[in-house]
Amino acid sequence: MPDLDRDPVPGHAGADLTLTSVTKRFGSFTAVDDLDLVVEQGRFFALLGPSGCGKTTTLRMVAGLEEPTRGTITIAGKDISRLKPYKRPVNTVFQSYALFPHLDIFENVAFGLRRRGVKDVAGQVGRMLELVELGGFGKRRPGQLSGGQQQRVALARALINRPQVLLLDEPLGALDLKLRRQMQIELKRIQTEVGITFVHVTHDQEEAMTMADTIAVMNHGVIEQLGSPGELYDSPATTFVSNFLGQSNLVKAEVVGRDAQDVLVDAHGSRLAAPAVRARRTSGTVWAGVRPEKVHLTGGAGGDGSAPGPGANHLTGGTVSDVSFIGVSTQYLVRMPWGQELTVFEQNSGARDSFRVGDRVDLRWTSEHTFLLDADQDAHAGDESYAALTEGAAT
Amino acid sequence: MSRVGRWVTEHAVMAVAMLVLVYMFLPIFYVVLMSFNDQGRLAYEFQGFTLANWEDPCGPSGMCGAVVKSLQIGFLATLGATLLGTLVAFALVRHRFRGRAATSLLIFLPMATPEVVMGSSLLALFTSVGLSGSLGFWSILVAHIMFCLSFVVVTVKARLAGLDSAMEQAAMDLYANEWQTFWRITFPLVFPGIMAAALLSFSLSFDDFIVTNFNHGNTVTFPMYVWGAAQRGIPPQVNVVGTVMFILALALVLGGSLLQRRRPA
Amino acid sequence: MSAADTGRRTSRTGYLLLLPGLLWLVVFFLVPTIQLAATSLYDPSGSLDSGYAMTWSFSNYWDALSTFRAPFLRSLLYAAVATVLALVLAYPLAYAIAFKAGRWKNLMLVLVIAPFFTSFLVRTLAWKSILSDNGFVATTLQVLHILGPGGRLLATSVAVVTGLTYNFLPFMVLPLYASLEKIDLRLIEASSDLYADALTSFRKVTLPLSMPGLVAGTLLTFIPAAGDYINAELLGTPRQYMIGNVIDNLFLVQLDYPAAAACSVVLMAAIVVMVLVYVRRAGTEELV
Ligand SMILES: Nc1ncnc2c1ncn2[C@@H]1O[C@H](COP(=O)(O)OP(=O)(O)OP(=O)(O)O)[C@@H](O)[C@H]1O
Ligand SMILES: [Mg+2]
Numbered sequence: 002m003p004d005l006d007r008d009p010v011p012g013h014a015g016a017d018l019t020l021t022s023v024t025k026r027f028g029s030f031t032a033v034d035d036l037d038l039v040v041e042q043g044r045f046f047a048l049l050g051p052s053g054c055g056k057t058t059t060l061r062m063v064a065g066l067e068e069p070t071r072g073t074i075t076i077a078g079k080d081i082s083r084l085k086p087y088k089r090p091v092n093t094v095f096q097s098y099a100l101f102p103h104l105d106i107f108e109n110v111a112f113g114l115r116r117r118g119v120k121d122v123a124g125q126v127g128r129m130l131e132l133v134e135l136g137g138f139g140k141r142r143p144g145q146l147s148g149g150q151q152q153r154v155a156l157a158r159a160l161i162n163r164p165q166v167l168l169l170d171e172p173l174g175a176l177d178l179k180l181r182r183q184m185q186i187e188l189k190r191i192q193t194e195v196g197i198t199f200v201h202v203t204h205d206q207e208e209a210m211t212m213a214d215t216i217a218v219m220n221h222g223v224i225e226q227l228g229s230p231g232e233l234y235d236s237p238a239t240t241f242v243s244n245f246l247g248q249s250n251l252v253k254a255e256v257v258g259r260d261a262q263d264v265l266v267d268a269h270g271s272r273l274a275a276p277a278v279r280a281r282r283t284s285g286t287v288w289a290g291v292r293p294e295k296v297h298l299t300g301g302a303g304g305d306g307s308a309p310g311p312g313a314n315h316l317t318g319g320t321v322s323d324v325s326f327i328g329v330s331t332q333y334l335v336r337m338p339w340g341q342e343l344t345v346f347e348q349n350s351g352a353r354d355s356f357r358v359g360d361r362v363d364l365r366w367t368s369e370h371t372f373l374l375d376a377d378q379d380a381h382a383g384d385e386s387y388a389a390l391t392e393g394a395a396t
Numbered sequence: 397m398s399r400v401g402r403w404v405t406e407h408a409v410m411a412v413a414m415l416v417l418v419y420m421f422l423p424i425f426y427v428v429l430m431s432f433n434d435q436g437r438l439a440y441e442f443q444g445f446t447l448a449n450w451e452d453p454c455g456p457s458g459m460c461g462a463v464v465k466s467l468q469i470g471f472l473a474t475l476g477a478t479l480l481g482t483l484v485a486f487a488l489v490r491h492r493f494r495g496r497a498a499t500s501l502l503i504f505l506p507m508a509t510p511e512v513v514m515g516s517s518l519l520a521l522f523t524s525v526g527l528s529g530s531l532g533f534w535s536i537l538v539a540h541i542m543f544c545l546s547f548v549v550v551t552v553k554a555r556l557a558g559l560d561s562a563m564e565q566a567a568m569d570l571y572a573n574e575w576q577t578f579w580r581i582t583f584p585l586v587f588p589g590i591m592a593a594a595l596l597s598f599s600l601s602f603d604d605f606i607v608t609n610f611n612h613g614n615t616v617t618f619p620m621y622v623w624g625a626a627q628r629g630i631p632p633q634v635n636v637v638g639t640v641m642f643i644l645a646l647a648l649v650l651g652g653s654l655l656q657r658r659r660p661a
Numbered sequence: 662m663s664a665a666d667t668g669r670r671t672s673r674t675g676y677l678l679l680l681p682g683l684l685w686l687v688v689f690f691l692v693p694t695i696q697l698a699a700t701s702l703y704d705p706s707g708s709l710d711s712g713y714a715m716t717w718s719f720s721n722y723w724d725a726l727s728t729f730r731a732p733f734l735r736s737l738l739y740a741a742v743a744t745v746l747a748l749v750l751a752y753p754l755a756y757a758i759a760f761k762a763g764r765w766k767n768l769m770l771v772l773v774i775a776p777f778f779t780s781f782l783v784r785t786l787a788w789k790s791i792l793s794d795n796g797f798v799a800t801t802l803q804v805l806h807i808l809g810p811g812g813r814l815l816a817t818s819v820a821v822v823t824g825l826t827y828n829f830l831p832f833m834v835l836p837l838y839a840s841l842e843k844i845d846l847r848l849i850e851a852s853s854d855l856y857a858d859a860l861t862s863f864r865k866v867t868l869p870l871s872m873p874g875l876v877a878g879t880l881l882t883f884i885p886a887a888g889d890y891i892n893a894e895l896l897g898t899p900r901q902y903m904i905g906n907v908i909d910n911l912f913l914v915q916l917d918y919p920a921a922a923a924c925s926v927v928l929m930a931a932i933v934v935m936v937l938v939y940v941r942r943a944g945t946e947e948l949v
Contacts, residue, residue, distance in 0.1 A: 113570035413757030423787035491675025510888020517697035638783035645778030
């Protein structure tokens with residue numbers, strides 16, 4: 002394992018992790034389906050998706066704990082897909098931490114170094130424990146640490162080997178919300194400090210967005226979209242991404258034309274514009290989408306007919322059907338003339354009195370914030386609250 | 397729950413439990429008491445206090461020799477049964493093979509067979525192959541390993557099945573090959589189970605009378621000695637041995653659990 | 662295989678690991694048991710010196726059953742009574758350890774097994790002292806007129822059953838404790854809201870959940886008790902002899918191997934049948 006001891010140089014291209022047509026089947030069930038993925042060196046990469054979508058399986062294939070049914074995995078151009086786990090320049094932070102209960106913290110962290118016959122174990126372990134702020138805990142056993150401390154030991158135990166890629170499988174899943182937020186910042190700090198590629202699995206979209214440079218949204222064994230948090234949020238590629246990452250209003254519309262930069266659609270009689278770069282379909286029936294916080298409400302004069310200003314989209318004739326005050330903002334549900342309920346978040350800036358249930362309102366937003374999705378996709382895909390609701394109704 | 401019901405479950409259960417414990421300790425109290433018995437003709441009643449038995453534990457001829465025999469057999473039987481049983485347990489939990497159901501049955505059956513049946517059938521076997529004249533140390537050992545084996549398999553298997561496979565995966569992820577993973581992770585984590593199995597084997601072997609009685613030839617183990625002596629009237633030193641065994645085992649168990657508390661697993 | 666294997670491995674190693682242990686059980690348990698079954702069908706007129714002929718003498722069974730009917734039935738009866746008594750004693754103890762002992766849990770567990778660190782025989786002989794005619798138990802019972810003047814405890818069925826109950830009690834306590842301990846206390850609390858009294862809540866929730874331990878415990882107590890003969894020998898008289906005494910005597914004193922073997926097979930068969938019926942009715946899964 003000569004290349005294990007080499008310090009990866011942050012930003013140095015070429016040590017990328019690549020998965021090519023990787024498939025994993027358990028019997029007849031396909032857990033990961035023909036996956037292609039490139040993780041650039043030094044990135045904080047998040048693999049995000051609902052439970053059972055194949056995140057852990059993907060990670061385990063990279064670690065060598067599961068053998069791909071098909072496909073290849075390379076690191077820095079070297080094919081590692083058939084190597085034993087202990088021959089791979091990869092380390093894992095397990096979801097359950099998997100700390101060795103019969104070894105103290107020092108020996109847990111030293112485990113990888115000792116197996117590789119590295120010198121100066123004591124010095125390195127000491128520095129690593131300092132990095133994760135556990136200096137002085139070396140003599141304790143895993144059972145004598147809190148959840149957050151155990152999590153940091155698991156991290157230190159993997160990081161000390163300076164792997165080319167560090168895999169983290171929902172490392173914060175077992176922590177309470179406060180500790181979670183704290184550890185997110187901590188993890189991000191450590192990653193920036195050591196410059197190692199992190200592949201972080203999570204099903205918490207907020208966690209992925211705050212930490213990662215790049216997010217891959219996974220669903221049913223395939224990657225739906227890959228990009229920076231901003232890209233994914235502002236121009237989702239599928240209804241699943243639009244709902245799983247934040248919330249979206251999706252309105253059925255027909256493409257009626259286009260101009261210089263925009264695709265023009267007709268939604269229940271209103272003319273909407275969306276930037277062509279955010280249009281996943283440019284003809285036929287589409288979902289016209291907008292994030293709830295991008296929408297402004299104006300008192301509806303019962304459809305005063307005033308044409309929307311240039312660059313603005315306008316839906317008229319709504320009725321406020323629900324108002325919830327959430328402190329910094331207020332969440333409105335607005336029933337549209339065609340029966341659909343749309344969600345609007347408004348900042349409580351105090352500039353205007355809030356609306357009440359029954360008030361007539363119009364919706365207005367900058368057309369730049371509109372995206373168009375394939376109408377063949379389920380408008381509620383990835384919408385967890387909707388899934389819970391319909392499930393509740395079914396039983 | 398009614399108030400009466402609650403009170404009953406709160407206190408009565410504990411009180412009954414304490415009474416049962418007293419019942420369990422009653423004979424021990426007698427064993428300790430009788431070890432100080434200034435014994436006359438009546439072997440089963442307390443006659444008066446003396447330290448003589450404790451000062452001369454090996455007084456009755458042949459008793460200490462029998463204790464040593466039992467220790468030797470117990471040690472070797474434990475070694476054999478623990479080794480063979482641990483291997484079987486690993487095979488059962490970690491490997492695929494044909495005839496799993498038959499194997500499980502074969503392991504279960506000795507535990508369900510009365511000792512008198514096991515002992516007599518073994519004697520019948522030894523007799524039929526013409527070994528009845530040379531029964532002794534070896535035949536006792538063979539028999540003890542046989543009936544301890546199943547208990548070892550069950551004990552170690554339970555521990556092994558409860559082992560989180562993530563431990564071994566984590567070791568492999570941290571550059572330990574299969575061999576290192578086994579010796580540094582799997583084995584130390586299963587070790588308490590193996591230890592428990594060994595202790596169980598030792599006590600089963602050391603204490604066995606029935607199976608031994610059929611296959612002992614001229615070899616006298618401690619239970620065999622006590623049985624023989626019981627026909628004539630047992631010497632009080634038997635109770636000295638009983639008391640020492642009790643104290644040693646108690647010290648071992650309490651010491652072990654104290655050690656474990658100091659360094660929680 | 663290239664990637665680490667997380668599941669079971671199919672390999673020669675598995676068979677190699679099994680081989681020595683299973684071989685031992687086959688040679689020293691299975692073969693003798695089969696041999697015993699064969700012996701039970703030998704010509705009863707043979708002897709150890711002249712050798713036995715295989716005559717498929719099923720009449721051996723009939724002879725054994727008719728001659729030794731009393732000790733047979735006595736064995737099953739004593740074992741059954743001892744098992745029930747052990748259950749009655751063990752359940753509150755196991756329950757107390759599991760739910761009431763708090764930080765004394767481990768200590769109480771040690772106390773349960775501690776008496777069994779001394780030799781089985783030494784303990785049984787201690788019972789002989791305890792139950793002796795001038796012992797405090799007998800005299801107390803006489804004072805209370807439960808036992809008539811000159812009435813005895815030693816050398817009666819009571820003594821034998823007491824000894825049996827005592828000797829196999831831990832085999833009842835430990836499995837019961839193991840299954841009680843797994844019960845989520847919140848379940849019991851929830852049920853005590855549902856059912857008016859403690860007894861119903863116990864019957865509907867605790868008892869069913871402790872069933873696996875109860876089944877294992879009764880089997881582990883009944884089987885050795887049915888085959889035991891030490892308690893009958895030391896605490897009883899020939900009038901309390903169980904089938905174990907008979908087998909021991911036939912094998913070692915009378916050297917009547919076919920009859921002894923027939924008794925062993927009947928005992929074994931009776932136990933296996935009872936266990937199977939019992940396990941099926943109690944509905945527990947795999948035992949090993
Ligand atoms: N060893 C296995 N045998 C059979 N099916 C498996 C196995 N491991 C995983 N699966 C299945 O593969 C699918 C993906 O599992 P995976 O553990 O990768 O999900 P995940 O995305 O990590 O989910 P979670 O967020 O719940 O951890 C699941 O449907 C799971 O049931
Ligand atoms: Mg997972």
